[in-house]
Amino acid sequence: YCSRLGFERVAEFEFWATGFEGGPQQISADGGNTTLAVFEASAGHPIIAQKTGIAFSVDAENFALFARRLPGEFLAPDGHQLHPADIVDLDLCWSIYFCDPWGNQFEINSYDYEEVRTDLILADGITPTRLWPTECYSEFRRAQEQ
Known part of the structure; x- marks a missing residue:
């Protein structure tokens, strides 16, 4: 930690x-x-290892620092070694789900969406994981742009 x-x-x-x-x-x-x-x-x-997860929200700089240390000693919840492609694009924020060496589940996320997209995802050529279709937030994005 x-x-x-x-x-x-x-x-x-x-x-x-x-x-x-x-x-x-x-x-x-x-x-x-x-x-x-x-x-x-x-x-x-x-x-008993914590299985429901705890989320930490961080700024774009700290999210990028964590992501650029991958692969590291943390594993994904399914047990595979984390890689930058495990970054999840949730349209409003970026997330990485991981477990500590004792099996406790965590999420680190950043709501500095555009900064992470520009300074990490695009800069490092990362293809993030998507859990939801982009249409889920298309209306939200349109409202934000007005």
Whole structure:
């Protein structure tokens, strides 16, 4: 989480991670204003991998940084190694779905649609994945252009 997603350990809560078995490591990407508690599974603290997903919205620059590190240590939810072609064009935003090494599912997305399209997709020659037909948002796009 720290090396790939830009999180840092929150020193204020370090005692939880080191004070007892199964305690959470608090991490943050915004200086501790918001935190994510990451637990280690153990006999005393059983954890089931999170399968419903957590989404992180980031700006275009950070989305591109993540995408340009692919392939990396994260896997797609179906288990294949992530590649830039796994970027999903949702017409309103760009997404990458992935799992951490423990099977927890995540999404990183950016609503800086045009910036990602220009500075990453077109610049790097990426052919993104589409989950929905483009017609789903054609009316929305027309309204935005007026």
